[in-house]
Each structure stands twice: as C-alpha cells, then as structure tokens.
Amino acid sequence: MMDSEKIFLLFLIVFVSISLLIxxxxxxxxxxxSYPIFLRDGFSFIFKSVWNPVKEDYGILPALLGTLISSxxxxxxxxxxxxxxxxxxxxxxxxxxxxxxNSVSDLMASLPSVIYGLWGLYVLAPILNQYIMTPLHQYxxxxxLFSTKPIPTNLFTAGVLLAIMITPFSSSIIREAYNAIPxxxxxxxxxxxxxxxxxxxxxxxYIKSAILAGAFxxxxxxxxxxxxxxxxxxxxxxxxxxLFDMGYTISSLIANQFPNAEAYSYxxxxxxxxxxVLFTIGLIINLAGLYWIRRVVTRG
Amino acid sequence: MSWAIxxxxxxxxxxxxxxxxxxxxxxxxxxxxxxxxxxxxxxSTLLRxxxxxxxxxxxxxxxxxxxxNGINIYGDNVDVTWVRRQFGMVFQIPxxxxxxxxxxxxxxxxxxxxxxxxxSQLDELVKQALQKAYLWDEVxxxxxxxxSMLSGGQQQRLCIARALALKPRIILMDEPTANxxxxxxxxxxxxxxxxxxxxTIIIVTHNPQQAARVSDYVAFLYMGExxxxxxxxxxxxxxxxxxxxxxxxxxxx
Ligand SMILES: Nc1ncnc2c1ncn2[C@@H]1O[C@H](COP(=O)(O)OP(=O)(O)OP(=O)(O)O)[C@@H](O)[C@H]1O
Ligand SMILES: [Mg+2]
Numbered sequence: 196m197m198d199s200e201k202i203f204l205l206f207l208i209v210f211v212s213i214s215l216l217i218x219x220x221x222x223x224x225x226x227x228x229s230y231p232i233f234l235r236d237g238f239s240f241i242f243k244s245v246w247n248p249v250k251e252d253y254g255i256l257p258a259l260l261g262t263l264i265s266s267x268x269x270x271x272x273x274x275x276x277x278x279x280x281x282x283x284x285x286x287x288x289x290x291x292x293x294x295x296x297n298s299v300s301d302l303m304a305s306l307p308s309v310i311y312g313l314w315g316l317y318v319l320a321p322i323l324n325q326y327i328m329t330p331l332h333q334y335x336x337x338x339x340l341f342s343t344k345p346i347p348t349n350l351f352t353a354g355v356l357l358a359i360m361i362t363p364f365s366s367s368i369i370r371e372a373y374n375a376i377p378x379x380x381x382x383x384x385x386x387x388x389x390x391x392x393x394x395x396x397x398x399x400x401y402i403k404s405a406i407l408a409g410a411f412x413x414x415x416x417x418x419x420x421x422x423x424x425x426x427x428x429x430x431x432x433x434x435x436x437x438l439f440d441m442g443y444t445i446s447s448l449i450a451n452q453f454p455n456a457e458a459y460s461y462x463x464x465x466x467x468x469x470x471x472v473l474f475t476i477g478l479i480i481n482l483a484g485l486y487w488i489r490r491v492v493t494r495g
Numbered sequence: 496m497s498w499a500i501x502x503x504x505x506x507x508x509x510x511x512x513x514x515x516x517x518x519x520x521x522x523x524x525x526x527x528x529x530x531x532x533x534x535x536x537x538x539s540t541l542l543r544x545x546x547x548x549x550x551x552x553x554x555x556x557x558x559x560x561x562x563x564n565g566i567n568i569y570g571d572n573v574d575v576t577w578v579r580r581q582f583g584m585v586f587q588i589p590x591x592x593x594x595x596x597x598x599x600x601x602x603x604x605x606x607x608x609x610x611x612x613x614x615s616q617l618d619e620l621v622k623q624a625l626q627k628a629y630l631w632d633e634v635x636x637x638x639x640x641x642x643s644m645l646s647g648g649q650q651q652r653l654c655i656a657r658a659l660a661l662k663p664r665i666i667l668m669d670e671p672t673a674n675x676x677x678x679x680x681x682x683x684x685x686x687x688x689x690x691x692x693x694x695t696i697i698i699v700t701h702n703p704q705q706a707a708r709v710s711d712y713v714a715f716l717y718m719g720e721x722x723x724x725x726x727x728x729x730x731x732x733x734x735x736x737x738x739x740x741x742x743x744x745x746x747x748x
Contacts, residue, residue: 290553379590383654386548387604387661388580397603401594 222474229468232461240465241472246432248455253465257434259472261350261442264435265424266417268354269361273417274410276358277366282395284366285373297370304363312426315356320347320427323355328439345439346429353428353444357417364416365409372405372491373398404490411484415477421446445473498562499524499665499695500545505559507540507549514540516719517559522665522712527687527696529710529727531703533747537719538699539587542667545697546582547575563664580608583658583694587670589650591657593643597634600642600653601625604661620660627693628656629686648679655686659694666690668698672705684709703743707731715739 232240232253243254284296328345335341345351376398384394399406429441430451443451449466456462498521507515514537522528530538543549545561547568560567568578591600601621604610611617621638625631630652634645642653651671658666668687672680687696687709700706706713707727714724715738723730723739734740741747 377590379586379588380592382548382551382584382586383590383592383657385551386546386579386582386584386586387657388576388578388608390576393607397592401592403594 225467225471225474229464229471232464232468235461240468244432244434246452248459248462251459251461253461255445255448255465255469255472257432258443258445258448258469260435261353261428262418262444262446262473262476264438264442265350265353265357265428265444266414268351268438269357269417270410270414272355272358273362273365273413274406276362277369277409277413278399278406280362280366281369281373282399285370286391286395297367300363300366304367308360308420308423309426311356311360312423315352315423315427316348319356319359320352323347323352328352332439339436340438343437343439346441348427348429348441349439350428350435350442351438353424353442354438356423356427357420360420360423361413361416365413368409368412369402369406372402376401402491404487408484408487408491411480411487415480415484418444418473418480419446419477421450425450445469497524498522499526500697501560501562502545503560503562505541505544505561506557507537507544508556509540509552510554514719515544518716518719518721520714520721520724522695522697524695525691525693526711527691527698527709529706529713530697530699530716531701531706531713531742532716533742534701536716538701538716539669541716542669542697542699545665546579546584546667548579548584550575576608580604580661581664583655583661583663583666585651585654585658585666585668585671587673589647589654589674591642591645591650591653593641595642596639597642597645597653598638601656601660604657608661610660610662621656624656624660625653627659627690628652629682629689630656646679648675648682651675651679651683652686655683655690659690663694665695665697668696670699670701673701703731703745707743715742717742 236243240254241259242256244256245252245254247253280296280300284293284300288296324345324347328341328349328351331341332343332345343349380401381394381398384397389397424444425447428444428447430443430447431441432443432448433440435442449469452462453466456466501521503519505515505518506513518541530541532538540549540555544557549555549557557569560569562568563578563581566573592603595603598621601624602617605617605620611620622631625634630649633649634653637644642650645653655666655671672683675683684705687698690696691711698706698709710727712725713727713730715722715730715736717738723734723736730739731743734743738747
C-alpha cells in the first residue's frame with residue numbers, strides 16, 4: 196500500500212472512532228445523569244403529569260404527549276404537501292421553473308430554525324388563530340380535539356410550523372426517488388392508456404418505500420426540533436385536552452427548564468431522562484426511516 | 496382490403512435531428528409484421544410514433560399520418576389515452592411493475608379503462624390473458640406474489656399478458672426477446688405465432704433471423720428510411736435492394 200493511502204486510512208479510522216466515541220459518550224451520559232430519578236421513581240415519572248420543583252416531584256407525560264401530538268399534526272399536514280410538491284416539481288412544472296422550485300425548497304430545508312420560530316410566532320400564529328383555530332373552535336368546538344378556546348401559541352400552531360419546516364426535507368427525498376424511476380416503467384404505464392394522474396398514482400406506489408422513509412425521517416426531525424417549537428408551543432405544563440391547548444414538548448421543556456435545573460437536586464435527572472426518552476423514540480423512528488431507505492436502494 | 500394500421504409520410508425529428516424520413520406502409524390484419532434494421536436506424540422511434548408514446552419525449556416532433564380504422568391518431572380531437580388502448584405494447588426490457596402483484600399487473604389496464612364490470616369478470620380476464628401468454632400454469636398459484644419474483648422470460652410473458660388484457664387490436668413489440676436467453680426467446684416466438692390468430696403484431700427486431708422465423712411481412716429500415724418492404728419469403732430470398740441483401744445475409748452491423 197502506498198504511504199499516502201496508509202495515512203488516509205489512518206485518518207479515516209481516527210475520525211470514525213471519534214464519532215463513534217462521541218455517540219457512545221452521549222448515550223452514556225444520558226443514562227448516568229438520568230439514573231438518580233429512575234432510582235427514586237422507577238419508570239413512573241414518564242407517565243406522571245407533574246412539574247413541582249419545590250417538592251422535587253417530576254413527571255414528563257404532558258411534554259411527551261406534546262411531542263407526540265405536535266409531530267403527529269406536523270406529519271399529517273407535511274406528507275400530503277411533500278408528495279404534492281415533489282410531484283409538481285418532477286412531473287408537472289415546466290422544465291424552466293423546475294430548478295427554481297427545487298432551489299427554493301432546498302433553501303427552506305436549510306433555514307435556521309430560529310427564523311421559523313420568529314416567523315411562526317409573529318406571522319403564522321396570529322393568522323392560524325384568526326382564520327383556522329377560532330372558526331374551528333366556534334363551529335366544531337363540540338369535538339374534543341377543538342374544545343379549547345384557542346390562543347395563538349399552542350400545540351396546533353407548533354404542529355403546523357413543524358409541518359412547514361419538514362415538508363421541504365421529505366419532499367426532496369420523494370422527489371429524488373420519483374426522478375429515479377426508470378423511464379421504461381413510465382412508458383409501461385402510459386402504454387396502458389393511463390392518464391397522467393393514473394400514471395402518477397401508479398408510480399407513487401412504486402416509490403412507496405421512499406415515501407415512508409421520507410415520512411419517518413421527517414417525523415424524527417419534527418420530534419427533535421427545539422427552538423422553533425419552544426417559541427410557539429405556549430410552554431405550559433398541563434396535560435393537553437385538545438389540539439388548541441398550550442403545551443410543552445420534551446425538547447422545548449428541556450430548553451426552557453435547564454437554566455433553573457442546577458438549583459434543584461432532581462430536576463436535572465428529570466430533564467436528562469426526558470432526553471433519554473426522546474433519544475429512544477428518535478432512534479426507533481430514524482431506524483425505521485433508514486430501513487425504508489434501504490428498501491429503496493436495494494430493490495432491483 | 497381493410498388494414499390494421501396505415502402509416503403515411505411519417506417523419507420524426509428529435510430536436511433538429513431527422514430520425515424517421517417519410518416512411519409509409521400498411522399492415523394487413525392478423526399478420527406478424529416485422530420491422531428490422533441495424534441499431535440506431537429508428538425502429539423504436541417508428542414504433543413509438545404508432546401509439547403516440549413519442550408524446551412523452553418533449554423534444555420529439557412528428558409529421559404525417561398514422562391511421563387505425565381510418566382514424567388519424569395525430570388528428571385534432573383524438574384522445575391520446577384512447578389511441579394507446581388500441582395497442583398493446585411490449586418493450587425491450589421486461590418492465591412489469593415490480594411493486595405490484597402478478598395479478599395486479601395484468602388487472603391494472605382493464606380496471607382503469609373500465610373494460611370489466613366486476614371482480615369476477617376481472618378475474619376471468621386476467622386468467623385469459625395469462626393463458627394466452629402461456630404463463631397461467633406457471634403462476635396460477637402465485638398470483639398475489641410480486642411480479643419481481645419472476646424470471647426474465649416470465650416477466651416478458653407477463654408484460655404480454657398485461658398488453659393482451661387491454662383487448663387491443665394491435666400489439667407493438669420492441670425487440671421483445673433482446674434481453675432473454677435462447678429458450679425464453681423461442682417460447683416468446685412460438686407465442687407470437689399463436690397470437691396472430693387474434694391480433695395484428697408489429698415486432699421490431701435487429702435480428703434478421705428472427706424476422707425470417709416469425710414474420711409474414713417485413714420492412715427493412717435503414718438510417719430512418721424504409722428501404723424495402725414485402726412478404727418475408729420474398730424479401731429474404733429475392734431482395735430488390737442491395738442494402739437489404741447485405742443486411743439479410745448478415746454483412747451489415
Ligand atoms: N430521446 C432521444 N433524444 C434524441 N435522440 C434520440 C432519442 N432516442 C433515440 N435517439 C436517436 O434516434 C436514433 C434512432 O433511435 P432508435 O432508438 O429509434 O433506434 P433503434 O433502431 O431502435 O436502435 P436499437 O436497435 O439500438 O434499439 C438514434 O440515432 C438515437 O441516437
Ligand atoms: Mg430500439
């Protein structure tokens with residue numbers, strides 16, 4: 196082997212080891228630092244709804260539900276948008292605007308989340324409140340989902356903002372997959388006398404693994420997103436009774452509470468265990484996403 | 496005589512490249528009509544002009560007429576999906592939808608264009624199509640399995656079944672055996688001879704022996720021009736053009 200190759204290999208090994216060590220270190224410190232509260236309360240603190248530093252009593256259920264609810268809203272709004280955007284760019288838009296759409300979409304995927312947070316707080320939240328949430332509550336308030344009288348910052352606003360943030364990301368996964376569909380399959384579809392929409396439907400079936408991958412990876416992002424959510428979710432520690440309740444997510448809880456945490460003995464472990472829960476959920480979801488990505492790549 | 500298809504003064508350009516040059520021919524019903532010629536001479540382009548699949552290529556431009564039942568498929572107010580359903584098409588690469596089951600691959604076309612009224616009719620149509628494609632016995636217990644599990648030759652017969660299920664008048668085949676081994680190829684060739692009872696078959700091949708084996712009529716295409724056309728036995732025994740002679744004797748690439 197040539198010397199330069201050896202050096203290159205050495206570098207690779209060093210850097211790969213460093214990254215693996217960092218991941219291992221993070222997981223270890225999550226476990227060690229959350230250990231005290233597990234020791235004291237067992238797993239019950241995951242399913243309790245209480246945040247009382249004076250009594251050193253903690254339970255993260257509202258934040259966990261907040262994370263699940265806001266990302267569920269996000270993903271159910273984002274996926275139809277992402278698929279439509281991908282189809283529009285790959286199949287409908289004239290070639291001349293295609294590149295423009297893709298650049299804008301890629302740019303949106305890379306904006307710092309604090310920008311989304313600001314825009315969400317000052318532009319999106321009031322608009323949603325006035326034109327969507329208030330009417331929904333007024334006319335469909337008997338449905339439990341809409342039963343709370345809305346104020347601009349709440350779980351629903353957080354979900355919609357997350358949807359906007361993850362749409363470009365999952366859309367680009369879907370778009371790449373759509374563009375990679377072999378031409379001969381398109382010809383097969385059209386040769387059967389399908390209309391353009393029927394062709395699109397058939398081909399979407401062909402890339403359903405990629406769509407699932409896009410959904411899971413985007414869901415992972417939505418659950419982990421912190422700053423933007425913290426700015427619009429309301430940051431109120433109560434069990435959500437409707438989509439229009441103010442709430443917390445695990446990540447916004449951590450971001451908001453850690454400045455005080457040093458003052459108490461069990462708040463830090465409680466926050467760490469929240470992080471551990473989030474990490475575990477995120478890991479599962481991202482693994483699911485990677486599984487479907489592999490299905491895309493390995494299919495002949 | 497009524498013709499299955501009439502091509503009149505057909506010209507095709509890709510951008511400003513003139514690919515098909517003023518080609519005219521007519522194909523009688525229930526025959527196998529072969530279009531042969533060296534690689535790149537425009538066979539696939541000509542075939543795709545016949546069912547307007549060329550419309551998919553934004554750089555392609557077509558002039559001239561293609562008539563089925565007296566209707567010019569390039570005329571105004573002609574529904575292109577209707578045009579394509581008059582043809583079944585089989586491609587050089589076997590291209591079943593790999594994510595759909597064997598059954599769904601065949602059922603898709605008739606389901607979309609409302610050829611059948613209910614599930615039992617659809618089942619029957621799928622079965623008939625698979626039987627006609629000589630595939631039924633091999634797959635009848637695996638209809639729900641994905642098409643991707645079939646061998647190349649089986650996939651190609653599945654594509655033929657998929658085309659037949661549309662109940663087309665004409666079957667267009669673009670080098671259907673080019674990617675198959677000799678055994679699978681000869682199965683397809685036998686199948687063609689059966690199918691011409693019910694359909695008109697237009698098959699593109701770059702293999703003159705194949706044209707000689709299966710076709711009743713043959714056209715020789717060379718650099719986008721129709722050099723010679725006639726009954727297969729005549730063209731192969733007494734070609735009237737020196738280029739054709741060279742080609743059928745295998746002295747041309
Ligand atoms: N999409 C396209 N855009 C531009 N030129 C094309 C396109 N497809 C084919 N051509 C050109 O048109 C000519 C005819 O191509 P065509 O595929 O019809 O030939 P063919 O006879 O089918 O060849 P083969 O036997 O190799 O399949 C070739 O010179 C090819 O390079
Ligand atoms: Mg070809």
